Structure formats: structure tokens, C-alpha cells
Amino acid sequence: MRLERYGVVTVLPVMAAPAEYGEHLRARIDPLMTGIGPVEGAVALTAALARLEARGEAPDLILSLGSCGSRVLDHAAVYQASSVAYRDMDASALGFEKGVTPLLDRPAVLPLPCPIPGVPSARLSTGANVVSGAAYDAIDAEMVDMETWALVRAAQTFGLPLVALRGVSDGKAELTGLHDWTSTLHLVDENLAQAVDGLIAVLTNSGLSALEIPALQGQTLAQSLAPDSTS
DSSP states (O other): OOOEEETTEEEEEEESOGGGOOHHHHTTOOOEEOOSSHHHHHHHHHHHHHHHHHTTOOOSEEEEEEEEEOSSSOTTOEEEEEEEEETTOOOGGGTOOTTOOTTOSOOSEEEOOOOOTTOOEEEEEEOSSOOOGGGGGGOOSSEEESSHHHHHHHHHHTTOOEEEEEEEEEOSSOOOSTHHHHTTHHHHHHHHHHHHHHHHHHHHHHGGGGGOOOOBTTBOHHHHTSOOOOO
């Protein structure tokens, strides 16, 4: 793991699995590898940020990189996540909106910055399951992954913004095995690296001001980074 510095901005790159970390990204970053899924993502990033903060080396930004599934987006293309939802959370039997964590002052959908010109954006859904085929019918987002919501919540705990870049590795057809995910990852790696170059340019030229995002469900970036409240 290595902190990167782009202009005045210190960035911690984060990825889930070595399979997604190809030659093009290896030439640019040395990321924190969290492991796959929301639990592993939250535990690994929280622990890393706590250690960095204790050393006085906390980053200014978390950069989440990896693959995703999508039934509607271009295969191997990279997208900026404009928002993320937690599809596993369902306390509707208690009267809470699906996706809302009970007694936590957070909406079901969290807005994310999309600072890179020329890189399209899409909505992202995080959960612990691999989505395939008809399972996409129940998801109100264009992309699915297994870590981003957890990483955002860990970052929020430390008052840090997060940019999520996802390359589409699968989703057009029903999954039949691991190869349906890994066969596209070399292209995803190359396209993610190009997107990282775009982010480097933006941060070098504009700093953290490039991360301003429009309000989503009445929530601004500053509000999304405020300390958690259970009241």
C-alpha cells in the first residue's frame, strides 16, 4: 500500500482483489487490497485509516477502483459512480425505507463525486451477492459491486471523500463460472488506468475543489462527510 500525492491532494487507492490489479494499474499505484465483499472492505479500510491517522498520515481522498457487473452498460468500459446504495439492507418490516439503515441518519442512496471529464457516470449498488441474469431486475442502479458502500461508510467515519471508478467485467449474459468475471479484467485494468490518469490531472490542477457534487436527496458532500448520528 502506498499513498499517492497529486498536486496538494494525498490519495489512498483501494482495490478488492489482485485479479483486478493488472499491469496498467501496477505502473501507477500500489493500492490497499481489502478482500472481496462489504465486510472485508469495511474492516480493511477502517483499520488502514486508523493506522494512518495515528501516524499523522491520513489521506485527503479515498480512490476505490475495481470491476462491476452491469446488464445495460458497455462491456469493459469504466464509469464514475455518481451514487451508491446498499442493496442488502432491508428493514422495511420495521417501517424503514428499503436500503436505509435503522437509526442511522443516512439516506438509502449516498451521492459520490464524479470529477473526471469525459468519463461517464452511473449509479452503483453494493451487496454481498454476485448478481447475474434475472437478479438485475430487482436492482435500481446501472452497476453492481460488492465493496463501495462499505468503503464509503468507512471513509465517512474519518471525514474523507471517496471517488469510485468501476469497469464493467460482466452482466450481459448469465454467469457460468469464475472465467466470466476474469476474462475481461485485462481490458478493465487498462481502462481504469486511463481514468486514473484523468483523475490525476484534475486533482493536480484543481485540488479537492474538483470533488464538489450536486445535492442528492437533499444531501451535499459536506453533509455526507459529517459525523454519524443515531438521533
